[in-house]
Amino acid sequence: MNQEPIIVADNIRKKFGTNQVLKGVSLSARQGDVVTLIGSSGSGKSTFLRCMNLLEIPDDGKIFVDGEWVQMRPKPRGYQEPADRHQVDRIRAKLAMVFQNFNLWSHMTILENVIEAPIHVLKKPKKLVVDEAMALLDKVGISGKAHAYPSHLSGGQQQRAAIARALAMQPKVMLLDEPTSALDPELVGEVLRVLQQLAQEGRTMIIVTHEMKFAREVASQVVFLDQGVIAEQGHPEQIFLSPATERCRQFLASVKWS
Amino acid sequence: MDFQLVWQYFPDLLNGAWLTIELVALSLFVGFFLAFICGLAALSRYHLLRYLAQSYMFIFRGSPLLIQIYLIYYGSSQISWIKDSFLWAILSQAYWCALIALTLNTAAYTAEIVRGAIRNIPQGAIEAGKSFGMSRWLLFRRITLPQTLRLMIPAYSNEVIQMLHASALVGAITLMDLTATAQNLISRTYASYSFYLAIAVIYLVTTYVISGIFRLLERRLYRHLRLNEA
Numbered sequence: 001m002n003q004e005p006i007i008v009a010d011n012i013r014k015k016f017g018t019n020q021v022l023k024g025v026s027l028s029a030r031q032g033d034v035v036t037l038i039g040s041s042g043s044g045k046s047t048f049l050r051c052m053n054l055l056e057i058p059d060d061g062k063i064f065v066d067g068e069w070v071q072m073r074p075k076p077r078g079y080q081e082p083a084d085r086h087q088v089d090r091i092r093a094k095l096a097m098v099f100q101n102f103n104l105w106s107h108m109t110i111l112e113n114v115i116e117a118p119i120h121v122l123k124k125p126k127k128l129v130v131d132e133a134m135a136l137l138d139k140v141g142i143s144g145k146a147h148a149y150p151s152h153l154s155g156g157q158q159q160r161a162a163i164a165r166a167l168a169m170q171p172k173v174m175l176l177d178e179p180t181s182a183l184d185p186e187l188v189g190e191v192l193r194v195l196q197q198l199a200q201e202g203r204t205m206i207i208v209t210h211e212m213k214f215a216r217e218v219a220s221q222v223v224f225l226d227q228g229v230i231a232e233q234g235h236p237e238q239i240f241l242s243p244a245t246e247r248c249r250q251f252l253a254s255v256k257w258s
Numbered sequence: 259m260d261f262q263l264v265w266q267y268f269p270d271l272l273n274g275a276w277l278t279i280e281l282v283a284l285s286l287f288v289g290f291f292l293a294f295i296c297g298l299a300a301l302s303r304y305h306l307l308r309y310l311a312q313s314y315m316f317i318f319r320g321s322p323l324l325i326q327i328y329l330i331y332y333g334s335s336q337i338s339w340i341k342d343s344f345l346w347a348i349l350s351q352a353y354w355c356a357l358i359a360l361t362l363n364t365a366a367y368t369a370e371i372v373r374g375a376i377r378n379i380p381q382g383a384i385e386a387g388k389s390f391g392m393s394r395w396l397l398f399r400r401i402t403l404p405q406t407l408r409l410m411i412p413a414y415s416n417e418v419i420q421m422l423h424a425s426a427l428v429g430a431i432t433l434m435d436l437t438a439t440a441q442n443l444i445s446r447t448y449a450s451y452s453f454y455l456a457i458a459v460i461y462l463v464t465t466y467v468i469s470g471i472f473r474l475l476e477r478r479l480y481r482h483l484r485l486n487e488a
Binding site for chain 2 (some may be wrong): 089091106
């Protein structure tokens with residue numbers, strides 16, 4: 001296996017107003033890794049994920065993706081900002097994101113949603129992209145909805161469409177921000193099954209989730225965030241069966257994951 | 259209602275209606291682009307741009323169109339540096355003054371519509387675009403603009419109809435639009451009831467056509483909200 005990490009977040013700090021959400025969080029993943037980020041609401045896990053593709057700009061700390069560090073330049077009062085917008089766009093294109101609320105483009109059909117970025121960002125030929133998109137929609141089980149609009153789909157179908165949209169970018173790493181949190185309980189399973197399949201195929205994924213059973217089953221590495229720091233991280237069996245810290249034990253007990 | 263009289267002067271009324279439609283169409287066309295520039299400027303992160311755009315919108319939405327027409331037509335003739343410049347070739351003509359006033363006026367109102375629409379675009383749609391590496395321009399062209407246009411339609415159809423009716427004010431600076439033509443005919447024939455009723459019907463029909471166009475537009479652009487095609 002390739003031992004160089006594909007994505008690294010180094011000592012990420014982020015403050016909203018006076019609220020220090022991330023107090024120096026670091027993470028690295030290699031190709032094929034599935035990292036699940038768990039922790040209670042407000043622990044900073046979503047913010048951390050959004051820092052990785054620079055939807056949030058970390059106040060401090062560095063991001064490395066697929067061989068390059070994101071260039072930052074200092075801003076007044078000790079903050080920083082990306083120095084090169086094109087580099088940010090290039091890196092984001094390698095890190096497809098799946099959002100809690102799907103965030104499909106409502107004015108486009110499902111197929112149009114899937115082919116949009118590959119055509120306009122990756123500049124791939126339309127015919128090829130459409131064929132790939134149809135195959136992906138088939139894979140996530142909604143090829144029959146290719147020409148429907150997002151508002152015509154159930155939440156679970158929309159999220160599967162969003163996963164297909166992310167896969168169409170052939171991303172180096174997929175970032176998933178609570179992909180099942182906005183779904184009705186009976187629709188969670190269909191999305192988790194798709195994600196499980198992706199994990200088995202060796203997709204590199206970083207997943208923020210509240211589904212503990214899922215987090216344990218798919219992960220190669222589990223990270224427990226608490227109050228803006230990594231309180232515990234390691235192999236899923238270790239985290240879930242013998243957590244070392246009191247906070248993690250409490251958290252796992254409170255979510256009754258098993 | 260004296261149909262025969264109205265019919266006799268109908269070509270004059272049509273001429274007037276044509277000027278009305280020409281002024282409204284041209285000002286709406288140019289105003290629409292100005293409105294986008296202004297609406298985007300009003301949401302800019304640069305204070306100066308925001309301030310300029312908001313001042314412009316405040317001034318043109320805060321004062322009567324009639325006064326704006328007067329100021330541009332009569333006011334400019336009293337400013338010596340304008341009379342001495344190339345601008346005078348334009349500002350000495352009622353037609354151009356009316357066109358400028360209507361354009362600036364509709365641009366200000368439409369800019370507010372644009373601003374509101376952009377602010378109502380779901381933030382998630384924008385974030386999704388960013389997260390796939392879309393550049394600012396691509397994001398605007400493929401996501402922000404199409405969604406803005408869709409959100410604008412109801413308010414903008416009102417603005418267009420409003421403009422059609424507001425254009426009746428250009429008669430105040432000698433232009434023979436539909437309303438001024440009718441007034442002119444009335445002063446000659448004293449048939450105020452017939453002519454006012456006739457032009458009211460012409461405005462009504464034009465409004466109906468405009469509404470129809472917007473309905474077609476909505477049917478096309480709101481496909482994504484209709485359930486029967488799922």
